Amino acid sequence: MVDQEVEVREAEAPYMRPILPVTHSETSLPGLKMGAVTAADPADEGSVLELKDLNVFYGNFQALKDINMSIGRHRITAIIGPSGCGKSTLIRCLNRMNDLIPSFRAQGEVLFEQQNLYSRDIDPVEVRQRIGMVFQKPNPFPKSIYDNVAFGVRINGIKGKMDEIVEKSLRAAALWDEVKDKLSQSALALSGGQQQRLCIARAIAVEPEIILMDEPCSALDPIATLRIEELMRELVSTYTIVIVTHNMQQAARVSDFTAVMMMSEERAGEMVEFGDTREIFTNPKDRRTEDYITGRFG
Amino acid sequence: MSTQTLAYDTAGRNAYRRVWARLFHTVFLCATLFGIVALAVLLITVGLDGLGRVSWDFINGYPSRFAERAGIKSALFGTFWLMGMTAMIAVPIGVGAAIYLEEFAARNWLTKIIETNINNLAGVPSIIYGLLGLAIFVRVMGLDRSVLAGALTMALLILPIIIVAAREGLRSVPPSIREAALAVGATPWQTVRFQVLPPAMPMILTGVILALSRAIGETAPLIIIGALAFVAFVPDGPLSSFTVLPIQIYNWTSRPQPEFAQTAAAGIVVLLAVLLSMNAVAVILRNYFERKRKW
Amino acid sequence: MTVEAAGGPPNASQITRKGFSAQRARELPIYAFLFCCAALSIVTTFGIVIVLFEETYSFFKEVSIVEFLTGTEWTPLFTEKHFGVLPLLNATMFMAVGAMFIALPFGLASAIYLSEYAPQTVRSIVKPILEILAGIPTVVYGYFALQFISPEIVQFIFGSDTSIFNAMAASIAMGIMILPLVSSLSEDAMRAVPRSLREGAYGLGANRFEVATRVVFPAALSGIVAASILAISRAVGETMIVALVAGQIPNFSWNPLEAMAAMTAYIVQVSLGETPRGTIEYSTIFAIGSMLFVTTLVLNILAQWLLARFREEYE
Numbered sequence A: 001m002v003d004q005e006v007e008v009r010e011a012e013a014p015y016m017r018p019i020l021p022v023t024h025s026e027t028s029l030p031g032l033k034m035g036a037v038t039a040a041d042p043a044d045e046g047s048v049l050e051l052k053d054l055n056v057f058y059g060n061f062q063a064l065k066d067i068n069m070s071i072g073r074h075r076i077t078a079i080i081g082p083s084g085c086g087k088s089t090l091i092r093c094l095n096r097m098n099d100l101i102p103s104f105r106a107q108g109e110v111l112f113e114q115q116n117l118y119s120r121d122i123d124p125v126e127v128r129q130r131i132g133m134v135f136q137k138p139n140p141f142p143k144s145i146y147d148n149v150a151f152g153v154r155i156n157g158i159k160g161k162m163d164e165i166v167e168k169s170l171r172a173a174a175l176w177d178e179v180k181d182k183l184s185q186s187a188l189a190l191s192g193g194q195q196q197r198l199c200i201a202r203a204i205a206v207e208p209e210i211i212l213m214d215e216p217c218s219a220l221d222p223i224a225t226l227r228i229e230e231l232m233r234e235l236v237s238t239y240t241i242v243i244v245t246h247n248m249q250q251a252a253r254v255s256d257f258t259a260v261m262m263m264s265e266e267r268a269g270e271m272v273e274f275g276d277t278r279e280i281f282t283n284p285k286d287r288r289t290e291d292y293i294t295g296r297f298g
Numbered sequence B: 001m002s003t004q005t006l007a008y009d010t011a012g013r014n015a016y017r018r019v020w021a022r023l024f025h026t027v028f029l030c031a032t033l034f035g036i037v038a039l040a041v042l043l044i045t046v047g048l049d050g051l052g053r054v055s056w057d058f059i060n061g062y063p064s065r066f067a068e069r070a071g072i073k074s075a076l077f078g079t080f081w082l083m084g085m086t087a088m089i090a091v092p093i094g095v096g097a098a099i100y101l102e103e104f105a106a107r108n109w110l111t112k113i114i115e116t117n118i119n120n121l122a123g124v125p126s127i128i129y130g131l132l133g134l135a136i137f138v139r140v141m142g143l144d145r146s147v148l149a150g151a152l153t154m155a156l157l158i159l160p161i162i163i164v165a166a167r168e169g170l171r172s173v174p175p176s177i178r179e180a181a182l183a184v185g186a187t188p189w190q191t192v193r194f195q196v197l198p199p200a201m202p203m204i205l206t207g208v209i210l211a212l213s214r215a216i217g218e219t220a221p222l223i224i225i226g227a228l229a230f231v232a233f234v235p236d237g238p239l240s241s242f243t244v245l246p247i248q249i250y251n252w253t254s255r256p257q258p259e260f261a262q263t264a265a266a267g268i269v270v271l272l273a274v275l276l277s278m279n280a281v282a283v284i285l286r287n288y289f290e291r292k293r294k295w
Numbered sequence C: 001m002t003v004e005a006a007g008g009p010p011n012a013s014q015i016t017r018k019g020f021s022a023q024r025a026r027e028l029p030i031y032a033f034l035f036c037c038a039a040l041s042i043v044t045t046f047g048i049v050i051v052l053f054e055e056t057y058s059f060f061k062e063v064s065i066v067e068f069l070t071g072t073e074w075t076p077l078f079t080e081k082h083f084g085v086l087p088l089l090n091a092t093m094f095m096a097v098g099a100m101f102i103a104l105p106f107g108l109a110s111a112i113y114l115s116e117y118a119p120q121t122v123r124s125i126v127k128p129i130l131e132i133l134a135g136i137p138t139v140v141y142g143y144f145a146l147q148f149i150s151p152e153i154v155q156f157i158f159g160s161d162t163s164i165f166n167a168m169a170a171s172i173a174m175g176i177m178i179l180p181l182v183s184s185l186s187e188d189a190m191r192a193v194p195r196s197l198r199e200g201a202y203g204l205g206a207n208r209f210e211v212a213t214r215v216v217f218p219a220a221l222s223g224i225v226a227a228s229i230l231a232i233s234r235a236v237g238e239t240m241i242v243a244l245v246a247g248q249i250p251n252f253s254w255n256p257l258e259a260m261a262a263m264t265a266y267i268v269q270v271s272l273g274e275t276p277r278g279t280i281e282y283s284t285i286f287a288i289g290s291m292l293f294v295t296t297l298v299l300n301i302l303a304q305w306l307l308a309r310f311r312e313e314y315e
């Protein structure tokens, strides 16, 4: 039954097939430990999210044009491109975070488990429960570390011992050892890197299927950045991760797949290339991608 | 030759300009001092007239036909009753309206009408609210001249102020906090209730206190709804009749005998003291939380 | 390892349809309540309009609108009744304009001083003091006008046979009361004038006085006018000062030393007595109220329009 549906979609979009998970070892890049990735079963978990002809407008201004892509389960997908090309707009479409912007309008489909997230009867709140997000600037609540993690758990009515869930989440975000003695202290007293990992822990605590990260390291120093990149590789065995970054090295280091976005003449964001990360960085098909990753512009 | 004339003229003109500039610097300064002097004279007049009359007997005494025996106990309690009930009515409604407008309202014509309307209500003279209260609360709803009728009237009067203050408080919470809450799957209401309202609360509270301190001195609307001047008892419930400090003050001021003027001044001293303490609380609250705030 | 314990993705389940989300359903009344809170302001406005209109309508069933608007005698409480509102309207306007004679020069000069001259420390002390003036209850101003301004200023200057109840004392007290309104709104307007404009003028060799009066003041004019209109509107609606010190005798006069009842003072006068509903006296206060409401509304809308235009220009 499910297989049949997949067949149908393939028929509609045959060009998508090649970019879905290939063999895993090939995606690993030199210098990175890829243990976590190989631990997950690579073969055919398919895609969790699929974008079909997505067009986005802010009022009359078209911010995204004809975006098609699919996000592989338990993979890290990076979205790169020059600033202002619509990366944030795109990633915020994936959990309906853009609903907050009054002038926002989307056409096309964002399919999550075969459901269009933008169809009329979908509750955006539940979308966000299952697709979490980490933002550019760490944004902990002005409360204790414990309460930051516990908040989402409480409101979602997740069962289990709260203390355990908080500990697990903080461990998963590689923050537990640093904060275990000061859980009741204000989260605002943590360093930027710690705050960002707290935000990751907060996202993990509600057990989402996908974690979206919009330039999660841009406000952090290199060491904190590395720490988060390692963390992402660990998390990907459990979660699907989509990360926006303007840092090409970061995309090359952490991601399995990379989408390259550019602005068209009318300043609308377009996806110029999407595929295996190593392929994109070693053998780009599109001229603009090549120019961008070799630093000739952007 | 011509150069000399020019230089001379310029110098003369510059000196003239300097004199004017200096003169007006002084004029502006003096004009600014005028307001301060007026305030000082007002406070001194009231103090001289009234301070001697303030005593425990005055605060603890009931109104009387004899100026030297008149006290403000019933007015003081009436004021507290009225303010307490006004706050109970106006705060939830005002904060609710602010939350709706700031957090949930779609940017459409209806919202715009509501906002314009609130702006206009803020400029309606208080005596008009008195007429509204008289017709609706006193007559139609049959509340008579009760504390409840007065509180409902006052609540409508200060609602615009509370709404504006509460919106400001909500706006001071950065959008990133809302995004954070929504991103872990909170509903819009949960976001506001658990993450936006708590940090906004001190600022909202400050605004509420300032709005109440506006209401506490209001006299006209209460005269219109017929709050009695001669009430020799403390209110015992929402439907009890009442009097308040400003009405007592008005009543005493409007009497011809000079002893009543002193009594009025003493009432003013007490009223100003209550006002001053409310404002002090508001300022301390604001400063304390502004220092504590991190973003 | 711990990651697994934190719980992997739940099995791909369908997202609940909106209608079935229990949490959302439970919150529905909350959103409804919040909307009602906001909508209450509209109900209030309608309430005011309906209440005023209803009684005003029954008033005009007995009194001709022409007599009301053109008559110069106001004696509804006498046996021989006349319903010409002009004495009351005139008194209200006369005293409001009189208040502006105090509030405008002093308010604007303070605004210029605070915005263009005063060092930060002076400003941070003077501004709150002026704002105290705005926070003092009007009944206190009424007392001050009756006990100090009228005897110590008006009677001192114009002789002790001047009535203790006079328009001038009311105007002075109201002027002091609305002074902070003029000064703080005007100051805001002047501070909103961009620095580049000032620097341009200083660059041409203008001194501070010239910059303040010839550059900043004109640039902020629409904001300043708006502030003045708001101040007038406040004076028109002011009740306790005029009720206490301007007297309760309807008097169609332009002599500031005479007593004259303002519209608000008349409403107070009637309210202090027992006025059963249905009588003509009861209706008069609503007719007067309508007049007051319309006047202040027009002034406020005008001021808001000017302010919006000013903001468009500079923000």
Ligand SMILES: Nc1ncnc2c1ncn2[C@@H]1O[C@H](COP(=O)(O)OP(=O)(O)O)[C@@H](O)[C@H]1O
Pocket: A058, A061, A063, A082, A083, A084, A085, A086, A087, A088, A089, A090, A101, A103, A267
């Ligand atoms: N709320 C908004 N309203 C209108 N235009 C917006 C809004 N947010 C972003 N844009 C526009 O959309 C384009 C893409 O923005 P964004 O997605 O933030 O780019 P990126 O994250 O790649 O830097 C930009 O031209 C930006 O000006």
Ligand SMILES: [Mg+2]
Pocket: A087, A088, A089
């Ligand atoms: Mg961005």
